[in-house]
Amino acid sequence: ESNISRYNVEFVELGVIGRGQFGRVTKCVNKLDGCVYALKRSLRPVAGSAAERAALTEVYAHAALGKHAHVVRYYSAWAEDDHMIIQNEYCDGGSLQQKLEEGPLAESELLLLLAHIADGLSYIHSLQLAHMDVKPGNIFICAGETERANDSDDGYGEDSPTSAHSYKIGDLGHVTCVSSPSVEEGDCRYLPKEVLQEDLTHLTKADIFAFGLTLFEAGGGGPLPKNGQQWHDYRDGKLPDLPNLSREFNQLLKKMVDPDPTVRPSASRLRKHPLLYPSCNK
Numbered sequence: 001e002s003n004i005s006r007y008n009v010e011f012v013e014l015g016v017i018g019r020g021q022f023g024r025v026t027k028c029v030n031k032l033d034g035c036v037y038a039l040k041r042s043l044r045p046v047a048g049s050a051a052e053r054a055a056l057t058e059v060y061a062h063a064a065l066g067k068h069a070h071v072v073r074y075y076s077a078w079a080e081d082d083h084m085i086i087q088n089e090y091c092d093g094g095s096l097q098q099k100l101e102e103g104p105l106a107e108s109e110l111l112l113l114l115a116h117i118a119d120g121l122s123y124i125h126s127l128q129l130a131h132m133d134v135k136p137g138n139i140f141i142c143a144g145e146t147e148r149a150n151d152s153d154d155g156y157g158e159d160s161p162t163s164a165h166s167y168k169i170g171d172l173g174h175v176t177c178v179s180s181p182s183v184e185e186g187d188c189r190y191l192p193k194e195v196l197q198e199d200l201t202h203l204t205k206a207d208i209f210a211f212g213l214t215l216f217e218a219g220g221g222g223p224l225p226k227n228g229q230q231w232h233d234y235r236d237g238k239l240p241d242l243p244n245l246s247r248e249f250n251q252l253l254k255k256m257v258d259p260d261p262t263v264r265p266s267a268s269r270l271r272k273h274p275l276l277y278p279s280c281n282k
Ligand SMILES: Cn1cc(CCO)c2c3c(c(-c4ccccc4Cl)cc21)C(=O)NC3=O
Pocket: 017, 018, 019, 025, 038, 039, 040, 072, 086, 087, 088, 089, 090, 091, 092, 093, 094, 095, 140, 141, 170, 171, 172
């Protein structure tokens, strides 16, 4: 293989920001444009393997999703000396999972998370795609981001004038087309029962389920079960109330994790939920 590495020629590594069985994620400066990016470097998957299909799906999804205020932006991907590299937007505020280590979010913060991620999911779903791995570890925070209606407003842009920080959905490694039979299951803690039972007829509602458990966890309901009775209870409509949240928020969480996927609100409906427009319903 060539030993001229684009990674080393075009980027300066600032530090490792993530490690996994997949490889590692680094924070890098591009020497040409001087901007900071997140680069994931993983072993090149075996040709024809599920891992290769997932890697290609990730790049196809990023390319199809282009630019959106609440989806982590993709810039480039390439292969070099037996590795695959993907260059994404660097979100400087860490992941939601890291933020939750400091404790649960207050309802006002949960509403910001709800608005931003419902926006991102609504955009992904509008392209007939489903994320399939929504969870705190795949939601990243861009601190100090002032939201403004982006000039190329495609109707999905955030319309609130400014917000202290912005939540974005990342890691498109499990993205699938809603009419696709093959699903690479995401984290089982956020997986709805119907997907486990191979019912793939409502894949966008699998994202809503996972987002519901993500909000429940962010509101203090964690840690989530990976199996056992509690895992089943949460999927049989027995999600406990969170005492520090309003009755209305608790009702919304129960709707988002309803056993019947058709009962769960769509992402575009979530964007218009009354909880997000407090002044209107006084
Ligand atoms: C572990 N980890 C930490 C971060 C920084 C959070 O402040 C991070 C990022 C990404 C990713 C990422 C996820 C999946 C695929 C590719 C990448 Cl670069 C992983 C990240 C990504 O795409 N953008 C990131 O900021």
